[in-house]
């Protein structure tokens with residue numbers, strides 16, 4: 106009998122060959138060739154009739170509440186039946202914990218299955234005992250893809266968690282579990298099973314050093330929803346956000362606190378992250394927007410003299426390019442000389458901000474640290490800093506102002522033209538220089 110032919114295909118250009126190459130001979134990319142299973146070609150393929158959308162009967166499937174309201178929010182209102190969700194996160198961030206809690210809550214009203222490839226049944230039992238309420242969760246310790254798919258087709262649970270997709274392997278492919286080809290094959294097959302057997306499937310995925318889900322990019326295209334679980338292992342706060350969602354808004358955000366009995370949702374994260382100590386130098390409150398959710402975040406800055414030829418600009422939770430730009434604008438347009446100083450910026454609670462609306466607060470924190478004068482008490486700031494030093498309006502100003510008012514702040518420094526209803530005072534500024542004048546309490550400068 107002839108050995109089943111193995112094909113290697115380039116994930117970038119689609120070139121395929123009978124052997125593996127480190128560099129794709131067609132497009133020249135490195136490391137893009139992956140192994141593919143080759144099936145026997147069907148002899149005759151019959152055409153299928155097409156449908157018009159008007160004839161398609163579709164009822165909005167009722168979502169499955171996960172029992173964790175913060176997780177539901179990120180999913181866009183619960184788990185969609187027969188969908189495929191990918192949850193990525195660093196080792197130890199709490200992926201297994203979160204999903205076991207969700208399974209436990211869902212198992213009270215429907216069948217919930219955990220496929221564990223990473224931990225033994227006994228290990229899961231220990232975690233379940235710690236979390237409580239998971240007695241009805243069904244469990245399968247299996248790493249062979251074919252067995253997992255067959256079990257899902259036969260048992261048809263309403264929800265299934267695969268922990269993790271990198272441990273699954275198909276014996277039809279020769280490569281090792283976790284390799285690009287295996288992960289891609291596993292996701293593609295699970296997608297088919299999820300749709301056909303109506304199983305809402307959640308895949309746990311590992312992430313690479315720079316935070317992307319390990320394995321092929323194609324994994325993120327395949328699934329309906331990609332959730333990123335972030336946070337520092339040494340802090341108890343974790344942030345869950347959607348980076349792709351076919352059934353809801355992306356960039357929704359949920360905050361959890363890791364406790365001895367599992368992850369607990371934090372419904373008012375602004376309370377937690379937006380509090381500053383009055384009169385503290387180098388601290389400012391940003392009102393950043395995460396998806397549709399405004400969030401108050403404390404930004405801290407330290408400006409320290411240095412002898413380094415290239416002073417350091419280090420940001421935790423902020424984009425380094427953005428930080429470098431803000432520092433440059435401050436030097437050039439606001440008269441804050443930072444050429445002989447290291448600048449460190451930190452966002453409270455291990456939260457990461459990608460939104461330009463937080464620029465102004467970052468700038469104010471740095472100016473406060475550089476001048477040794479605190480930001481005025483009970484104010485927040487938002488707005489994008491342009492390269493000319495002019496402030497650009499931030500999106501959804503109204504919602505940000507509402508959040509500031511809700512937390513009992515008195516005023517907000519914002520770009521000129523920002524209007525709001527409430528009783529919050531708006532300190533409008535055309536340029537960053539004006540914003541700094543409005544926001545920094547110069548009368549309380551150190552030694553002055």
Ligand SMILES: Nc1ncnc2c1ncn2[C@@H]1O[C@H](COP(=O)(O)OP(=O)(O)OP(=O)(O)O)[C@@H](O)[C@H]1O
Nearest residue numbers: 194195196197198199200201202203338363364365
């Ligand atoms: N007894 C405990 N009390 C409090 N927290 C605990 C306890 N045991 C574990 N944890 C927390 O749970 C975290 C591990 O969670 P979990 O196993 O869900 O992570 P994970 O993301 O699934 O990791 P991996 O990628 O290794 O599977 C630990 O980092 C720790 O913070």
Ligand SMILES: [Mg+2]
Nearest residue numbers: 200201223268
């Ligand atoms: Mg785990």
